Amino acid sequence: KDFTNQQGRGKFQVTRDKMTGALRSDGTLFLICEVEYFPPGSKISVEPVVEEDVSADEPEEMPEVIVRANNRSMWEEEDEFTDCTIHVGNKYIKAHRCILGQNSPVFRSMFSSPNMIEAQKGEIHIQDAKYDSVRAMVEFMYTGATESLESQGNIDEILAIADKYEVLMLKDQCERLIAQTISLKNVTQIAMFSDTYTADYLKSAVIRFLMTHHRVVIKTQDWINLKKSRHELANELLEAVLTTDQEDDEGSSSVATPPPPSRKRCR
Numbered sequence: 005k006d007f008t009n010q011q012g013r014g015k016f017q018v019t020r021d022k023m024t025g026a027l028r029s030d031g032t033l034f035l036i037c038e039v040e041y042f043p044p045g046s047k048i049s050v051e052p053v054v055e056e057d058v059s060a061d062e063p064e065e066m067p068e069v070i071v072r073a074n075n076r077s078m079w080e081e082e083d084e085f086t087d088c089t090i091h092v093g094n095k096y097i098k099a100h101r102c103i104l105g106q107n108s109p110v111f112r113s114m115f116s117s118p119n120m121i122e123a124q125k126g127e128i129h130i131q132d133a134k135y136d137s138v139r140a141m142v143e144f145m146y147t148g149a150t151e152s153l154e155s156q157g158n159i160d161e162i163l164a165i166a167d168k169y170e171v172l173m174l175k176d177q178c179e180r181l182i183a184q185t186i187s188l189k190n191v192t193q194i195a196m197f198s199d200t201y202t203a204d205y206l207k208s209a210v211i212r213f214l215m216t217h218h219r220v221v222i223k224t225q226d227w228i229n230l231k232k233s234r235h236e237l238a239n240e241l242l243e244a245v246l247t248t249d250q251e252d253d254e255g256s257s258s259v260a261t262p263p264p265p266s267r268k269r270c271r
Contacts, residue, residue, distance in 0.1 A: 183209035
């Protein structure tokens with residue numbers, strides 16, 4: 005689009021079929037804008053561009069979208085070129101070592117150590133997690149999609165296994181989803197959960213919630229139990245709330261306020 009000698013915002017329409025190729029799996033739109041700026045007074049002739057000619061040369065899909073689609077196909081076609089197997093109970097997941105190792109330092113260490121059975125036989129046995137949680141983690145490694153996370157009720161379990169295998173991007177996504185569910189009924193449990201798995205973003209969300217509702221929360225039986233079992237965590241949360249309140253008060257007190265009008269005392 006040529007915006008020569010135009011002020012304000014330029015607008016132009018794009019057909020729906022062209023937009024679908026730029027849509028990411030999380031619903032965001034991937035755009036690439038090439039901007040050329042000519043200083044005032046520059047004598048440069050700009051020829052009008054014919055929309056039809058440009059659209060004919062444009063690819064139907066962005067390369068990133070194609071790569072993501074290829075990774076999803078590789079994930080869905082488990083038996084094609086896979087070189088390792090994850091055993092969870094009596095179920096298993098076929099996968100590629102390169103994908104697992106790229107997304108998890110723990111898996112990378114397993115495959116890099118020649119003495120470990122994972123490197124020798126390409127088999128990983130997970131005993132402390134459910135199949136659905138492990139599968140959700142592996143799917144995220146291939147696709148980076150979070151739609152399946154939102155539809156599942158085991159986000160806390162997925163976060164736990166993502167923390168164990170250091171899939172930090174997945175852990176971050178789980179923290180953000182759990183943070184959206186904080187309420188008066190579960191804030192204490194989520195606080196303990198965030199402390200157990202060093203979920204800093206989730207703990208910050210708990211503190212923000214307590215800043216508004218701490219007077220109610222500290223009277224609940226869950227909070228009383230928290231003070232008994234994990235008093236250091238309870239003190240940490242309340243200290244963070246009080247520190248933030250003090251900073252807000254100092255910020256508001258820095259604004260000069262006029263003195264109250266003087267009053268004359270009458271006899």
